[in-house]
Amino acid sequence: MAPCASNQNSKRHVSGEKETERSVCQWSRKRRSHRRPMPWFGMDIGGTLCKLVYFEPKDITRDELDSEIEILRNIRKYLTKHSAYGKTGHRDMHLQLDNVPLRGRRGTLHFIRFPTCEMGNFLALAKSKGMATLVTTVSATGGGAYKFENDFRKEVNLKLAKFDEFDSLISGIQYIDTHNPNECYYWANPTEMEKCSKSSYDFSNPYPFLLVNIGSGVSILAVYGPNNYKRVTGTSIGGGTFLGLCCLLTGCNTFEEAIELAAGGDNTNVDKLVRDIYGGDYERFGLPGDLVASSFGQMNSREKRSKVSREDLARATLVTITNNIGSIARMCALQEHIDRVVFIGNFLRVNPISMKMLAYAMDYWSNGTMKALFLEHEGYFGAVGCLLRFNGHD
Numbered sequence: 001m002a003p004c005a006s007n008q009n010s011k012r013h014v015s016g017e018k019e020t021e022r023s024v025c026q027w028s029r030k031r032r033s034h035r036r037p038m039p040w041f042g043m044d045i046g047g048t049l050c051k052l053v054y055f056e057p058k059d060i061t062r063d064e065l066d067s068e069i070e071i072l073r074n075i076r077k078y079l080t081k082h083s084a085y086g087k088t089g090h091r092d093m094h095l096q097l098d099n100v101p102l103r104g105r106r107g108t109l110h111f112i113r114f115p116t117c118e119m120g121n122f123l124a125l126a127k128s129k130g131m132a133t134l135v136t137t138v139s140a141t142g143g144g145a146y147k148f149e150n151d152f153r154k155e156v157n158l159k160l161a162k163f164d165e166f167d168s169l170i171s172g173i174q175y176i177d178t179h180n181p182n183e184c185y186y187w188a189n190p191t192e193m194e195k196c197s198k199s200s201y202d203f204s205n206p207y208p209f210l211l212v213n214i215g216s217g218v219s220i221l222a223v224y225g226p227n228n229y230k231r232v233t234g235t236s237i238g239g240g241t242f243l244g245l246c247c248l249l250t251g252c253n254t255f256e257e258a259i260e261l262a263a264g265g266d267n268t269n270v271d272k273l274v275r276d277i278y279g280g281d282y283e284r285f286g287l288p289g290d291l292v293a294s295s296f297g298q299m300n301s302r303e304k305r306s307k308v309s310r311e312d313l314a315r316a317t318l319v320t321i322t323n324n325i326g327s328i329a330r331m332c333a334l335q336e337h338i339d340r341v342v343f344i345g346n347f348l349r350v351n352p353i354s355m356k357m358l359a360y361a362m363d364y365w366s367n368g369t370m371k372a373l374f375l376e377h378e379g380y381f382g383a384v385g386c387l388l389r390f391n392g393h394d
């Protein structure tokens, strides 16, 4: 397992820089004498989005600055002075982490994403910025670290140090939770939608927890300790399914558009509810009348189809996918005897509807014994984790 995974106790009692570093990357001290050459990147190349984390050192000495080669300086400036790159690259400035320690240095972590299908353009841009002239290695995870390995070597002379996506996810969560006091939150009063609001959660004592990563597909891990986890199950009905079906059904073209449509729609015009079948609640088995009995169950009727809006269809798609994930997650939590379920992945980006639904489902169907938790850096943990794991000598 990873050399830089911390033990729980050291993680809980972080107070100063030295202790913080010890908790995250004890082994990095050994390597400090021969510092890793910059730039430091971690990439998580997923089925839909490529997440790129860039560490900008802020403790650069005058000597270092003077000896920094121009290409590196230009790359640093380009990445940190812009918030958009080309047509599809974005820096999530609201997630930026300042003054964090990373393998003996202090600096800023920047969070950048672009669609994985734009990898060709990304490599061309990297080449145009001079990356190909630097003999360097980038740490990478996700399926694309394997799929695009040869392209990186051929196009930009970059070697990829590959790390497993789940090892990376867990290291990344541990690190970011240690360095961002407001990372973890939950939705308070999930059963009363008007009162439902975001609240901070102290996740300094995290184990065990169930980790539900909602990316293109969904992977569910039971995490028992920093170096102890298993993949319980997965489902192919995930974020990619939501976006794909929504594009098909509504003609929308982006995730943001799909979420906006869903926000203005009503799934009860599309789904068949328990009350549509029973006329009210199915009391004997505790099924309330407003529960969805059959997702898209009204859409067999030509008349109902003629009245339904794009917004309703988007909402029903979102509700269907979210409820299915929530239901599988709850069964896994029961099976593993775990009561805290952490939902991450970019499906939850700008998507409070799904988060509130997951919070509601966990709370309601467990009679308040299970809690849904969320993390601010939702899709970036893999990229951070693989950056931490790189020892600079692969």
Ligand SMILES: Nc1ncnc2c1ncn2[C@@H]1O[C@H](COP(=O)(O)OP(=O)(O)O)[C@@H](O)[C@H]1O
Binding pocket: 045, 046, 047, 048, 049, 050, 115, 142, 214, 215, 216, 217, 238, 239, 240, 241, 242, 243, 255, 256, 345, 346, 347, 348, 349, 379
């Ligand atoms: N800008 C975006 N473009 C495409 N999908 C997005 C975007 N923002 C959020 N998503 C959602 O996030 C999912 C991808 O999540 P992510 O955690 O990055 O997974 P992966 O590693 O498989 O790419 C998409 O399937 C979609 O539901």
Ligand SMILES: CC(C)(COP(=O)(O)O)[C@@H](O)C(=O)NCCC(=O)O
Binding pocket: 046, 047, 048, 142, 143, 213, 214, 215, 216, 217, 218, 219, 233, 234, 235, 236
């Ligand atoms: C194959 C994956 C690990 C890839 O991760 P992703 O890019 O979706 O984040 C994931 O899509 C997954 O677990 N899919 C579900 C496969 C299954 O268990 O049915």
